[in-house]
Amino acid sequence: MLTKKQIRHVLDTIAKMFPDAHCELNHSNPFELTIAVMLSAQCTDQMVNKVTKELFNKYRTPEDYVRVPLEELEQDIRQIGLYRNKAKNIKKMCQILIEKYNGEIPRSREELVQLPGIGRKTANVIMSTAFGDPAIAVDTHVERVTKRLGICRWKDTPLQVEKTLMKKVPKEEWAITHHRLIFFGRYHCKAQNPQCHVCPLFELCREGKKRLNQKCV
DNA sequence: CTCCCGATAT
DNA sequence: ATATCAGGAG
Structure with missing residues (x-):
């Protein structure tokens, strides 16, 4: 499991990777x-x-x-x-x-x-x-990346993942962190071809090392 | 746990 | 051919 300091590093890193993370579902109300x-x-x-x-x-x-x-x-x-x-x-x-x-x-x-x-x-x-009310939606991307990085456990349910994130992430950052995790999962830490080579979080990611040793992406 | 289900990537 | 995609209900 990642330390508090490491999680802070994850949040800062994905903030730099996806400065414009947002809801990609078009809507006007x-x-x-x-x-x-x-x-x-x-x-x-x-x-x-x-x-x-x-x-x-x-x-x-x-x-x-x-x-x-x-x-x-x-x-x-x-x-x-x-x-x-x-x-x-x-x-x-x-x-x-x-x-x-x-x-x-x-x-x-x-x-x-x-x-x-x-x-x-x-x-x-x-x-x-x-x-604009504080909440963290755990979808397939959020679940996958938090588990790969070691923020959550592999056995965790989506509700458990949500609770862990609410505990580890400051409330005022819930909304934007949620969108950054989605972008990170959708465009970088993808389900099929995760970009482990070129990943700024490779050093602290247990899953990344496991992957580069075996499959070689 | 299974079912719902078409579109796209691999 | 198979896996995956901003899940929810029975």
Whole structure:
């Protein structure tokens, strides 16, 4: 496991590597962000943006999603994958937004995770990115890189990873650190071809050494 | 744990 | 051909 000092070094290093890390899901309000994050499960941001470009032009309010036939919404998001579940969840969620929340996205985690298709990770993204409230969303990238670096244990669940990060990272840095970890995982410490040679964190990364000895990337 | 699932990279 | 992608629900 990394020491407090080493974790500080990780945070400073990825800050230099990705000075402009940010949310890459295109959106112009909390409602659009919520739809985009729901669509993004097991799918690239790039594909989500490709689909939402037309989707957000056609659907602007929860009412728009509720009144269209399920099969039509399914076809509108088909390229995303997992489209039947996602279409169903979006329609259900919009119905609840209208009935219980005056058509607005609620702000608390308790209310967010109650909505169909929204789990803790999606709720944290909405809290942090849409409302500016402190939260760390642990997605596939955050989980992978924190485990490779030795910030977390291999057996940790996403919730345990989140708790470790909340403990080790100053609260005012949660949001930006989350985005830097995503960028680090997406563009450098990638799942398939991690750039261990040329990695500024190689010295403290146990997984990096293991990889360069065996496979040779 | 399994299922949902198309697009892209390797 | 197989792995992976800003996961969630049963």
